[in-house]
Amino acid sequence: LAPHDLTGQKILITLGPTREHFDKVRFWSNPSSGKMGWSLAMAAWLRHARVTVVHGPVNLTFPPGVDTIGVNTAREMFDACMDLWPDMDMGCCTAAVADFSPVPHGRGKLKKDECPEGLCVTFTRNPDILKTMGEHKRPDQRLIGFAAEAEVDLQTTAKAKLTAKNLDLIAANRIDSDETGFARWNNSVLLLDSQGQSEHMLNRPKIDIAWRIWDWM
Numbered sequence: 058l059a060p061h062d063l064t065g066q067k068i069l070i071t072l073g074p075t076r077e078h079f080d081k082v083r084f085w086s087n088p089s090s091g092k093m094g095w096s097l098a099m100a101a102w103l104r105h106a107r108v109t110v111v112h113g114p115v116n117l118t119f120p121p122g123v124d125t126i127g128v129n130t131a132r133e134m135f136d137a138c139m140d141l142w143p144d145m146d147m148g149c150c151t152a153a154v155a156d157f158s159p160v161p162h163g164r165g166k167l168k169k170d171e172c173p174e175g176l177c178v179t180f181t182r183n184p185d186i187l188k189t190m191g192e193h194k195r196p197d198q199r200l201i202g203f204a205a206e207a208e209v210d211l212q213t214t215a216k217a218k219l220t221a222k223n224l225d226l227i228a229a230n231r232i233d234s235d236e237t238g239f240a241r242w243n244n245s246v247l248l249l250d251s252q253g254q255s256e257h258m259l260n261r262p263k264i265d266i267a268w269r270i271w272d273w274m
């Protein structure tokens with residue numbers, strides 16, 4: 058039987074990718090499936106939290122008790138989260154938000170004949186949702202971030218992001234494994250909190266990792 062230890066807690070979870078359109082049919086995105094965020098939402102909901110999910114384009118279903126807001130772009134996700142965050146007790150950002158957006162060509166479809174010599178696209182920076190939530194975090198709010206890393210010292214990078222984004226807990230995962238990370242049902246994470254305590258969870262179901270993260274909180 059699930060414990061009811063999150064009863065009444067209002068929790069905002071971001072999940073999935075964002076899509077940054079260049080023209081009507083082309084966009085910049087990434088392989089996030091939303092499974093990590095879905096697992097966190099389900100675990101929190103089973104523990105009687107009031108869960109609100111802001112998600113990019115994903116192919117997932119949620120029980121009627123979970124509020125969902127679908128968005129496409131990083132800017133839309135940012136706006137939805139900024140509206141919701143003041144009313145939340147906890148935030149958990151698992152979304153793989155595009156850091157950059159292409160300057161759009163227009164509303165139509167770019168024809169290849171328009172660029173016989175090739176195509177140069179300029180990208181602009183998107184707002185950092187988690188960092189902005191961290192900047193506006195009240196003492197009674199708790200904030201969890203993720204870090205997706207390849208070929209770096211996970212501990213050092215996780216600690217830097219924990220501090221820079223004013224987080225209470227960070228889950229750092231490598232994205233260069235075939236078995237875990239993007240789009241898999243398993244993940245390997247390093248959990249690190251603001252007190253310096255840490256725990257490694259290697260190649261475990263995302264639902265187990267989600268359950269453990271709420272234990273930590």
Ligand code: PMT
Binds near residue numbers: 154
């Ligand atoms: O969705 P799945 O297929 O299950 O895959 C899970 C996952 C690999 C996407 C997930 O476990 C994960 O690592 N999510 C974070 C991906 C990411 O964008 O990491 P980052 O290191 O670039 O960003 C750090 C943190 O800032 C993240 O919490 C991210 O949500 C947040 N962020 C980043 C950029 C931005 N513009 N706004 C943000 O809120």
